[in-house]
Every structure is written in C-alpha cells, then in structure tokens.
Amino acid sequence: MLPSAITKKMVTSWGGEEVYAQAERLVKKGAVLKADMQGDTLTGVIARESASEIYTKLRLLGDGNRIESLCPCFTNRNQGLVCPHVVALGITLMLRHADPLREQKYLEDQRRARRLAELGTAAYLPRTPRGIPARLALTLAPTWQADFWKDRVGITLLILSGPDIFSPDSLPKGTGLALPPEDDNLLTVLEDICEGPPPARFEVSAPDFLNILDVATKTRIAVAGKDTLTAEPLAMQTVLRVDFDRTTGELLIYPHTELPFARTGELPVYLVNGRRGHVCANGHIWPMKHILPIPYHSIYQRDEVVPRERVINFLRRDLPALQALTPLEMELPADLFETTPGHPLFRLELQGTRASLRASLSAAYGPHTFIAGIPDTQAEFALPDPDDLLKYHTRNLPAENAALGLLARCGFEKNATGHTLVGTREVLNFLGSGYPSLRRSGWKITFTGKLAELIDALPAVTPVVQIAEKRDGWFDVGFAFDCHGGPPLPPADIQRAINRGDSFFEYNGQPLLIDRDAVESMRSIFSDCQSRESATPGHFLMPAAYAPFVQSSLNAIDGVDVEDPPDWREKAAARNRSGNTRLRPVPLGTLEGTLRPYQKEGVYWLRFLEDSGLNGLLADEMGLGKTLQTLTWLSLPRADPDAQGKPALVICPTSLVENWNREAETFVPHLRRLVISGPDRDALFARIPQSDLVITSYALLRRDLDAYRAFKFSVAVLDEAQHIKNRSTQNAVAAKQICASGKLVLTGTPIENSVADMWSIMDFLVPHYLGEYDLFRERYELPIAAGDRDGEIAQAKLRRKLHPFILRRLKKDVAKDLPDKIVKVSFCQLTLDQQRVYNALLAESRRTIGDLVKAKGFDRARFEILAILMRLRQVCCHLDLLKEHHKLGTYEAPSAKLDAFFEILDEAIDGGHRILVFSQFVSMLKLLRAELDQRGLSYCYLDGSTQDRLAQCQRFNLTPSIPVFLISLKAGGTGLNLTGADMVVHFDPWWNPAVEDQATDRAHRIGQKRTVYSIKLIAEHTVEEKVLAMQQKKQAVISATIGTTDESVMQKLSFDDIRDLIGL
DSSP: OOGGGOOHHHHHHHHOHHHHHHHHHHHHTTOEEEEEEETTEEEEEEEOTTSOEEEEEEEEETTTTEEEEOOOSHHHHTTOOOOHHHHHHHHHHHHHHHOHHHHHHHHHHHHHHHHHHHSOGGGSOOEEEEEEEOEEEEEEOTTHHHHHTTTOEEEEEEEEETTEEEOTTTSOTTOOEEOOHHHHHHHHHHHHHHTSSOOSEEEEOHHHHHHHHHHOTTSEEEETTSOEEEEOOSOBOEEEEEEEOTTTOOEEEEEEEOOTTOOTTOOOEEEEETTEEEEEETTEEEEBSSOOOGGGTHHHHSOEEEOGGGHHHIIIIIHHHHHHHSOEEESSOGGGSEEEEOOOEEEEEEEEOSSEEEEEEEEEETTEEEETTOOOSOTTOOEEOSSOTTEEEEOOHHHHHHHHHHHHHTTOEEETTEEEEEOHHHHHHIIIIIHHHHHHTTOEEEEOTHHHHHHHHSOBOEEEEEEEEOSTTEEEEEEEEESTTOSOOOHHHHHHHHHTTOSEEEETTEEEEOOHHHHHHHHHHTTTSOOEEOSSTTOEEEEGGGHHHHHHHHHTSTTOEEEOOHHHHHHHHHHHTOTTOOOOOOOOGGGTTTSOHHHHHHHHHHHHHHHTTOOEEEOOOTTSOHHHHHHHHHTSOOSSTTTTTOOEEEEEOGGGHHHHHHHHHHHOTTSOEEEOOSTTGGGGGGGGGGOSEEEEEHHHHHHTHHHHTTOEEEEEEEESGGGGOSTTSHHHHHHTTOEEEEEEEEOSOOOSSOHHHHHHHHHHHSTTTTOOHHHHIIIIIHHHHHTSHHHHHHHHHHHHHHGGGEEOOOHHHHOTTSOOEEEEEEEEOOOHHHHHHHHHHHHHHHHHHHHHHHHHOTTTTHHHHHHHHHHHHHHHHOGGGOTTTSOTTOOSOOOHHHHHHHHHHHHHHHTTOOEEEEESOHHHHHHHHHHHHHHTOOEEEEOTTOSOHHHHHHHHHHOTTOOEEEEEHHHHSSSOOOTTOOEEEESSOOSOHHHHHHHHTTTSSTTOOSOEEEEEEEETTSHHHHHHHHHHHTHHHHTTSSSOOOOOGGGGOOHHHHHHHHTO
C-alpha cells in the first residue's frame, strides 16, 4: 500500500475517534519525531512526556482498515488496545503525503540528520560561556534578491570578537565562543543547513534562507557594497491590488505592503517560498502574513497582467478564489464591468437537392464560432467591446434560438443530423424567398456540393422600379419584372403565385424563383407616401421630397433593379449623404479658423439644405457646438431672394436666451441682435425689421404670438426642440404658426416620449411629409413599440425616411479629446424606517389609485396618480421629504441613499474626484447641503431660484478644492458646462433617461480630460427599480429615428404601466 492511500476514515477506524483525537494532539505538539512506511509496515519514533523516546511500529492488514499494533507501550502490550502512538504515525504520514511541502521538509530533515550523525563533535565550532565573547555576521551578495528566486543565495559568515574579525576557517583551534543565545541558535541552524560546520562562504536554498531570516532578527546582515539589512520581527500584512489600465482595459495584479521604513516611490521586493515569505525595502526585511499558494507565486516576482480577453474569466473565477486566500483591493469594483449579450454573425451551410435540404447553423462572435443554440463548456466566454473598456459581449443564446426559430419558420425541422427541409415545393419556396430574406438579415450562407450547381441553374425574377423625373417637383414611378434580360414577365402570373403563397411559378416549362419579400418591400416603400395618378398607365407621381427616401429604401432591398435618370440619382444621393458624395464648401469668413472640421461640415450641410429649398434637424450630441454651427450658417447670405434682408428668429428655453445672445455677440458680432424678453418687451417688436437676429423663449412666444404673425422671417430656429415634441401643446401650435422661408430644429435628444415626437418635429419642418398622425401611428409608432420583426422593418423604414433631413454626430466620432462615459447603477436597500413607511404608503397608494380609476377613469386621474407616485419616490430618497407625514427628525434612519451617497463621496474625495449631484427634489438637495455643512465640506449649489448660475459654474470649474456641486435636475440639466467635474451622481431616477443623460453631459463635454463616472442611486425593490426597468423596456420605442435614447414616460403611461409600478 502507498502512503497516499492512508485516509482519515481509515486511521479513525484503527482505534476509534477518542484515540484519534489523542493521537492528533501528539502530532500537533510535535511529538512524532520520525514516521516512515515500507510496504504495509509503518515505523517511527514518538517523544514521551518523560523526555524519553518510544520506537513504535504497526502493520496494515487487508484494505488498511485493520492493523496489527507492534507498539511496546503499556496500552498495547498489557491491555491489547490500539494506542495513540501508532495512530499518530498514520496521521503524520497522511498529512505529509497530502502536503508535498511537508513531505519534502521531512525527507530533507532526515537526510540532514543522517549527515550530522556521521560527523564528530570535534568538527564543530566550540561554544562555551567561558569562551571569547563573539557575534555572528552575515554578508550577502549584491544580487541576493534575484538569486533567491534562482534557489541559491550566497552567504559569507564572519565571527566578530571586539575589533577582531574571523572566518570560521581562520578561528584559532581550540578557541571557544561565547555567543549570545540568538547567535547560538543561528549557528545551530547554519550547521543544520550546511550539514556540518558552516564554511566561510556557502550557498543556501530559498527555504533555508527564509529559515535563516527567521532566527537572525538580531544578527548583523550586510549586503556586499551596500548598507546593512535589518531583519524585523513583526509580520507585515500584504494585500493584492488589482488596477485597471485605462488605455488597454487590462488588469494589473501586484502585491502591496505598507512598510514603515520604505522610501517614497520605492517598490518592495518579495521573497516567497512555500507558505512563508519576507518583504524587503530600504534595508529592512519583514516576515509576511497571508502567503498565496504556490500556483500564484509568480505574482511576487512580477506584476501579473490579465489581458482584456481574459478579464471576465478572471473576475468570475480567479478573483473569488484570491479573495478567499488573501486581502484584496480593486481599483474598480467588479460590478462596474458590464457583460451584455453579443450580436452574433450567423453562418448557414446548406447542402442537398431540389427535393430536400440539410442545414447547419453556427453563430460567430468575432473570431469565436459556436453551434447555434447549444451552450458550450466555455462558460466565461466574453468578447471585449472595441469602444468601451468596461464592456464585454457574451454569447447571446436568445438571439441564437431566435435564429433557429427563423430557420424553422422557413420549413426546416430539427433532427439528429441537423435541420432538414423536405419537398420540392418547400425547397423552391425557400430558395425563392427564405434564402434572400436570411441573407438580407446579415446571414452568411454557403451552398456545398450539387446544391451550388442547382442554385446557379435556377433563374430568378428581378423586380424593376422605373423612375422618370418630371417638372414642378415630381417624379414618375412604375414597376416591371425581368428575368435574365429577357422580355418583361406578365405581372399577373407573378401576383397569382404570390397570392397562393408561393415563391416560384412555372413559365415556359421552367420554374422561376420569386423573392416575395423583395416584391412586397418594393411596393411598401410607396404605400404611405403622398402620390397622384400619372399620365402613364400603371404609373404614379410622387413629390421630389421623397426622392432620397425612395432611393435609400430601394438600395436597401437586395434583388431589386432601379432604372433612374442620372440627374435624379445624383440629387437624391447628395441629400442622403451617401457614397463619396461631398458637400460643397462655402466661405466662412472670420469663423474659418474657429470651427472644427465636423462643425464646418455641419454648416455646409445646412447650406446644402437651404440651396435645395429644404429644412432640417441638426441633432449633434450635446457639447458638439450646435449653437456655433447655427450662428455661422445664419451669418451667411440667404439663398432664397425672398428671405434676403429679413431677420432670423431663434426660439429657445428661457434659461438659454442669454446664452444665445452671448454666443452671437462672441462669434457673429456683426449681426444686429434683438432679445425680446422682459415685462417691457412690447416696444421691442417695432425693431424687428431692423434686426438680423431675434431671440426669444418658448414661454414668451406663446404670449406674443399675435405680434409675431405680422412678420416673415428668413429662418425660424427652434433650439431644444423637445419643447414642440407633443403636437397638441401650446409650444408646438405656436411654433408652427411662425412664418419663415426656412426652418431649422436643434436638439441633442430629438425624441422623448415616443416616435410620435418625431412626427411633431417633422410636421414643423416638412408639413405632411410623414402623412396624417393617425396613419403614422398605425404604420410606425405601434409596430415599433411592439418590438417584433414588423417593428424592426418599420424602424428601418422610418430611419431612411428621416435621414435626409437629420444630421447627427456623436462625441466619440468627432471629439477625440472627450473621454467615454462609464455609467453605473448602484442599488441600496431601504432602512427599516423607510421600509415601514414605504410598505404602508404603497398599500394606501394601491387602494387610492384603485378608487380613483374606478371613480374617474384612468385618464382623468392621471395627475393625481402622478402625485401618489411622487410620494413613493420621495420615500426612496429621504423620509423627511414627506413633510406632511411627520416632523423632521422623527426617524433614526430616514435615508439609506444618504448613507450610500456619503460613502461614495468620501471615497471620491480621497481619490481626487469631483462630483456633480443631481436630484429632481430641491428639498433633497437642501438636506444634502445641510449634511455637507455639518461635515465641513465646501460645495456649490444651484436650483431654480439661484440667481448667479454662471458665477456658481465658474466658481466650481476654477476652484479644484470644491469637491461637490449640488444641482436641481430641471434647473441645471441643460445649458451648463461643468468640465471641472469628472463624476456624476443621480440621487434619484427621472422618468426620462435622456434628461439624466443631458445632466451627465454637463461634465461629459469637450475639454474634459478625465473619464466621467455616472452613478445612479436606486432603492431596490421599490418603484425606483421599476422605473429603471420601464426605461429599458421602452427604449426601443424611440430608437427608430437617429439612435437617441429618450423617454418622457409620464405622458405615455398606461394603466398597465401603473400596475407594474405599484404591483396593483
């Protein structure tokens, strides 16, 4: 039997649990001096309490669960019982063979003992109290630290006696040494290591060197050519640090120890072997606590770099293991790393005949390919996002299963060999429509074997759109069907095949494939556009405004030919900004050197629209200079003779009126400005004809609409156009009554509530272009909100329809000096006080809302319900916000968020960060302000009543010692540039995530030099968490336009939404 076969269960069976416990105590106090095994026989030596030794022995019987005890002790010989001595031998062997280091040390100790027994005592340095007083001194080679990791450390031993210095070899014979106890112990250790008297120079292994350091705490240790090395007795705590490389996204792992004598900037050196280790810095060396297991020892030699592709694997597998072994500090919390399902590229391989097909589907994520729908053993696969260092993409099994479902809808059935499609009609239908449809969805499809020849041999029908340009802003459209350049095919035959659900038809004895989706998509392009009858039979006329949409939509359909005149094609391509089409530059005068390249392109685009007689929406992301681009364009001569000499009108939020005035004064000072505001503004209207630029607010436009009706403006500019997003509001109605030759809308978030917002904005810019609202809602808004395949098609169609009128650039595309945002949701649990109040209020809210809806109906009770929801959200922030509910200071723990916030704040201040704090509740900001005052922290403050807004912003930007800026979400969400901050905290969530994004962008603007962290504080298991879920759920509704995420949910809440929010 091998020693490795000895188990605790086996050893316990020899004498029972009580004897095992007695034997275990012998082992723990080191009484087992020797234990060996030869075959089935165990022998060893046990130290007794009387300082004598007992030589014991046992023989294993059978499978080892029974033994023959041969111990000479009284218990065995006289009582016939198994004694603790033999059981202690079994425990020792079991422990040694379970731990290779313990076994290695035992064998080394035995070897040394045999070597020492061979030497006589005369060979050793004599020690006697009456000898000459002496001390030992050790000298290490200059490379001793590197030599340690090579397992050979060179040491020179010297004996110091007063002024005399001896080597062990030069000490006069017969001279006794009177050594202090610690040096006597050290010499004994050296003799043990050297297996005899230590010479003047010798090399030791890494474990032996650590033994020397353990006993040399008072011995002089020198390093050749350097200062002495002081061995300190106090064990130091070492932690592992995990830093994040903000350039590459890699993780850097290294040990860190706070050492009392280390020099500034000095990196300590770690000497680790087995379970022991020392750390050295500035001539001092300390023993270490918490040594990592051997597989991790490379960390002590060099920093470990976790490449980005292994980060998630490290965080999920290695990190928990390391945290269980040693204290660990992470620069970024692990939950800041985001994993989202990736977007696979599907590859379909087909083989077969006209009678049947066999398919295999795979999903590719970058260079990694998996069989679709089958989970793999590589559970931690994560593909790094190329644009966000903290984001990773995992396998998207729902998408893979959806792809398999799509294959099933094409008629394929799953079996043991893959997916099969059987039947000639089924195969032809798939080749006619299924195959082109999957290819248009982005699938890579390959045909193998005879199937490739069959595909080449089957002719396919090609739909043809015939376009002819007409006068007076119209163009003519007609349809035809072609096959390999032959004569036109009869449309009636094709329609009959489509009506019976087939994607092929017989023509002259030959099956012709029909791409039904292409035909239907071609026809649907024109279904909701304005048109009128053409003089050509079967044709129709369309307004020229639809030309870019028609062109881009037809180009997006694979398998449709277009016959169009070159002039029509070029003009449509220019408006679509497609291909190599470049906008014609225009001279910008003194602003030529001021504008960035992308801003110049924006001005050129605005001029191109004007020259084409069109209006547009400039939707650059916040901070890219839409105001400057607009002012530059307005400073150019107008293209329309009717607009020349007339002023431009800018309508913006009240808070931005002065900003527009100052920007115009700075960049286009030659324009005559007129700001219409204030109680005495009536007298200003007479000055409009003598002005170049008139600036007013939405609020005043509503009141002064009658006065504006008397004027025609060259251009009407709407800034922050979400103010006209709802078509029935007074702002929208008033703005659409302004008479102007040209119109421009500016916004960073063109859509807030739903796709309907885009309808309202486009109805201002290009009336009737999107048709009547009811029809638009049916064809776009509702399908997109549903989120299914029809919604995706409607979404793509709407994008193409809007694209010619919208220019949008993102910061990451054009402003390389702007860091990416890192957004984190931080959940916190309500305090007990909050939870009690929340539960009671929630129950009351459910009853109240139920009664309100029953009595009034949901629509009439909407605003009362909003007030009830607000109270629930106030409880999530702080109980003192419910002023009517209790006196201030009633509760001991009124706010979990307050505690969480100050934890974040303390850590942020320690790290040198500066924070913008947003809340929709001014009363919450005042509570935060009071707490900051109590803590003695400086801050800036801004809410709707703040008079010196710009002064507060400048003070914060120019005073780095101010760590925090408290801002009302509504007062400070727009129009501020606070690049002095690099961190944003949203204390409470707003219904509309785009409002939060705008607020975050107060810090995340051009000029920012540090990464901006945005943290949302969310009270878990409350209405706040459900608001967050609602934001994410409804995000797809508004992504149909230009990719902007923006939800003003309250105006679109349904009764089902209310049920979800409060669990009604």
